Amino acid sequence: MARLSNKVAIVTGSSRGIGRATALTFAREGAKVCVNYARSRDKAEEVVREIKSMGGEAIAIKADVSNLEEVKKMIETVVETFGGIDILVNNAGIMYRGTVLESSDEEFYGGLEKMWNVNVKGVLYCSREAAKHMVKKRYGRIINVASALGIGLAHMGSTPYAITKMAVIMITKRFAFELGKYGINVNAVAPGPTITDMMTAGKSPEEVKKSIESNSKKSILGRVADPQDIADAILFLASDEAKHITGQLIVVDGGRMDYLPHSI
Ligand code: NAP
Numbered sequence: 496m497a498r499l500s501n502k503v504a505i506v507t508g509s510s511r512g513i514g515r516a517t518a519l520t521f522a523r524e525g526a527k528v529c530v531n532y533a534r535s536r537d538k539a540e541e542v543v544r545e546i547k548s549m550g551g552e553a554i555a556i557k558a559d560v561s562n563l564e565e566v567k568k569m570i571e572t573v574v575e576t577f578g579g580i581d582i583l584v585n586n587a588g589i590m591y592r593g594t595v596l597e598s599s600d601e602e603f604y605g606g607l608e609k610m611w612n613v614n615v616k617g618v619l620y621c622s623r624e625a626a627k628h629m630v631k632k633r634y635g636r637i638i639n640v641a642s643a644l645g646i647g648l649a650h651m652g653s654t655p656y657a658i659t660k661m662a663v664i665m666i667t668k669r670f671a672f673e674l675g676k677y678g679i680n681v682n683a684v685a686p687g688p689t690i691t692d693m694m695t696a697g698k699s700p701e702e703v704k705k706s707i708e709s710n711s712k713k714s715i716l717g718r719v720a721d722p723q724d725i726a727d728a729i730l731f732l733a734s735d736e737a738k739h740i741t742g743q744l745i746v747v748d749g750g751r752m753d754y755l756p757h758s759i
Pocket of ligand 1: 686
């Protein structure tokens with residue numbers, strides 16, 4: 496039997512990358528899926544078409560997760576369309592780089608502010624609004640997509656982004672603590688480098704190849720993730736097999752060996 500049959504799921508940022516793989520994986524497991532996006536309408540609709548072509552149910556909803564009113568409308572639409580919300584995957588995220596010394600104030604602080612709005616406030620907005628419906632059913636699964644950078648993967652220029660992902664991990668623990676008594680489990684995954692637009696944007700094919708090679712060498716398994724690797728971990732946390740797991744972080748990084756040492 497499908498692992499998510501009769502479940503309603505929202506996957507934020509599922510027009511592309513990890514979110515897309517998660518939406519398709521959930522649909523294959525029987526969930527009705529809200530494919531959320533901010534700008535890529537055509538790509539989101541393509542995901543919906545793909546789900547429908549395999550006999551599933553899905554809707555595409557445009558909502559910027561950093562805009563509370565848009566999030567509220569998305570949640571209302573999902574509840575009206577599918578009758579509730581069982582699973583929320585807070586996947587939508589953006590990344591701007593900024594080294595401590597070389598970046599400008601605008602790059603460093605401006606990037607942090609933009610990322611804070613999407614990566615942190617977006618998770619808070621979607622989780623709080625979804626939880627209001629989950630408590631009524633005394634059932635819910637919230638899965639946050641953090642990052643290996645949020646737990647100290649050593650990578651220059653990622654400090655502002657890492658700060659937002661560390662916040663996502665703390666949100667996971669605090670929400671798990673407050674929502675557990677309502678039957679809502681809250682967990683997170685921390686992907687290492689994963690081949691998506693976020694990893695390849697602004698790079699030539701040659702640079703992408705080099706980046707994959709150098710990142711692969713730094714993991715015990717000798718590879719970087721593809722979006723399906725992350726979607727599979729998210730599926731596990733969304734399924735009944737994870738019913739006794741909450742407040743946890745699953746690191747999906749192939750065993751990276753280059754984390755900041757504990758002595759720092
Ligand atoms: P991606 O390929 O760039 O896709 C990002 C997705 O998020 C897109 O669907 C995008 O929608 C959506 N999005 C961006 N801003 C949004 C907003 N304000 N409201 C709603 N949706 C928004 O990125 P990805 O690599 O799949 O990343 C997914 C998650 O994994 C992110 O949280 C990222 O930080 C995390 N992560 C990624 C990696 C990696 O190496 N790729 C590693 C660790 C963690 P549009 O198409 O409409 O723009």
